[in-house]
Amino acid sequence: MTAADKPGEDIQKEVLKKIKPSDEEKRKLFMVVDELLEKATDTARKMDIDIGRAMLVGSAARGTWISGTHDLDIFISFPEETSREELEESGLLISREIAKDAEAFEERYAEHPYLNMRYRGFDVDLVPCFAVNSASCIKSAVDRTPFHNSFVKEHIDELQDEVLLLKQLMKGTGVYGSELRTQGFSGYLAELLIIHYGSFKDVVSDACEWKPGMVIDLLGHGTAKHEEPLVVVDPTDPGRNVAAALSVDKFARFIEICRSYLDRPSLEFFFPKPQKPLNDDEISGIIEERGSSFLAIVFKTPDLVEDVLYPQLDKMEISVKALLEQYEFTVINSGTWSGEDSVVVIELLSSALPLVKKHHGPPIWVRDHSQGFRSKYEGADETFALYIEDGRYVADIRRKFPTAREVLENRLTDCSMGKQLSKAVKKEHMILENKQLCNIRDADFRVFMRKWQKNGIP
Template identity: 60%
Template sequence: METYTGIPEELKFLVLKRIKPTEPEREKLLVIQEELASQVKAAAKKLDVPGVLVKMVGSAARGTWLSGTHDIDIFISFPEETSRKELETLGIAVARDVAKHAEHVEDRHAEHPYLNITYKGFDVDLVPCFRVASASQIKSAVDRTPFHNDFVKPRIKGHEDEVLLLKQFMRGGGVYGSELKTQGFSGYLTEILIIYYGSFENTVCAACTWKPGEKIDIMHHSEIEHEEPLVVVDPTDPRRNVAAALSLDKFCMFIDHCREFLKTPELSFFFPASLLPLGDTEILEKLESRKSTQLAIVFKTPDVVEDILFPQLYKMEQAVAALLKEYDFTVIKTGVWSGKTETAVMLELISGVLPNVKKHVGPPVWVKVHAEKFKEKYQVAAGVFGGYIENGKYIFEIRRKYPMAKGLLEDRLMTCSLGKQVQQSVSEGFKIIENAGICRLKDPDFRIYLRKWM
């Protein structure tokens, strides 16, 4: 593989200085990991659960975590022949025993239950899993993780800094994180990219000419076709695309981020200036300058995890835009913001007001039965302005039911197909806020979002 140079060493040095865990930080993590591993083993023994092994996985185990993050993933591995039910009860029992020493405990649920605890300031996941022979034989999605660990750990040795640079660079570009909110690059994906391309620089240079359909298959063992823009075949599972969660736009944003960075390699691509909340005066100025119509649909934030909430919000965004379009409003763009208490679906329209008159195009005059029915219906309808023939078709100028986008949404938002929790929250109440009314939303995080939006 060709090796690119051109990114100043000092720049990488400066970045690493800020993101690479210090020696004391590493030592502390190691100590904590050991403590927790011992506690898991002790708990299994105490509860008389045989065959349990402890697996340290994730970036903490591989030395590829960013300084300041305090995540530890501990997998409690059961023999393959364990039943799902047993795994769940015994696994959680062991985890709960460990959690006795924690500052905070939370029951969480992926494909099966696990515990998330805060332990000496670290955010620790205690995850029961099956010990299967290969990643293609997994019984639950989490069973794959130990295989990832086994693949990455020996190959990433000596290249940890490159992973850190790439992760921070992706953070700076807003494309790091494979949760459903972000739809970006996962940590495992960045590690595979570094293993494949050899370095941060090579990855960035290669990405500049990526196209949708780009395929990386380190083990040359791909078994199926994938539709996603980037296909990175999982080295531990020939049927899985590691980049399946990456959206087209995040894929493109990364390409764009790489190109811009190579033009002017600067620290800001890793650490963009933090945005200030948009003030009321600025909002009013921007409204006046754009002269479009801004709408916000505001409702109580549903009490669910982001991986459930955001897909529902994105779905709502689509459904609302389709509703507005159906009633002739032109949507410039849509967006979603969700804070602790309130959530807003944002819409920018060419105009929130349409004329009362609406041109309703009917069938061609010569399609006799249809045409006559159409004409009979509309020539007597209430509020019809007039009718004529254009391009061989009956046209009636009828009265528009919803000349205001706000009224349309107030009246018909609930007819949109919404996700369960969002539907529930919206049905309990929502507000449609228009233009300057947006100043009523004071949450600083929303105001930061607004700065990008407007």
């Protein structure tokens, strides 16, 4: 071990102390799991429903869960020939029966309905799936999970601690999670990286040199071409990229994190200090110092699952930026935040433009169009000047919306932003400018605003 490795090793040990489940924690977890699996099998039998088996999947099953996480994924697998309706119906029947002993439960909907419950302190999902023969011929998205489970269990050897370290680094730095809100690394992806590289240290030092187009193919069986920055071929399905959800920015961010960590390893990468919300003075100070113009569109967050909400927020952000740019405002930065309310924040070079706007007409030699343009603008009230430039008519005219606020007030609801968001915005929204952003009191929003502050990158 070199001297340079030493500080990292110490820190990693300290991290593991905090995140590795104790024997007591493990014992308790598997007790609950055994109980649930038994209940599932018993219930199916009593109801005379033909299930393949009930099984634990996910990080709990693989020994890669972080201490204190109390998530259990119990899959109830049905024979492949079961109809979709039967699977859904029987899955729910069994789940509801089990949930009778739960502290609380609710039925949720992904591709199939499933049941989520609070059970003896654990957050349990009871999910029906088809028992297919291979991950490449699944009938439902969740059917893949048991295959992932088997592969990881077979190959993880003694590397669970390494997975824990990598997951915690990703969590601490905000790149963990493959859902659409985060677009980062999934747990399965972290596990595959550890299996491929053999250790936390080797993932981190190799990632420093990653470039888009990086391909990791553990079994050398990849069949498809992928466009994503990182490609990790699924060992259980040669056509699939496990890192498909990873955005280019989270990919870049992870590279940066690895470099910084190797350079100056510290506990903060794993357990960052919580960021303090900005107070009014700090928000005003940022806006004043930059000298740019801030706009915030605020509206009540519609009741949607995150994987529906966040893509609609992204769509709205892009579309509002495009709208403002169409009206010649220059966007510097933007961002979205969502809590009880949702907010799209746009930073503009300026939120006011001069009244004059240059309007390019057709070339003189396109006779009809150019004469039409001329007669429309010549001597019109809205025209400041009409002239020829590069062979075309140009009219300097009165700008319709000289402020960004006016653009939003008149055109915001034309923006494409997804069905539910569009409805929420149409129902009611506020437009705040500059220091009015202080009217948003939510502490988490005020942490989000740190994006506009000096120390954006740890």
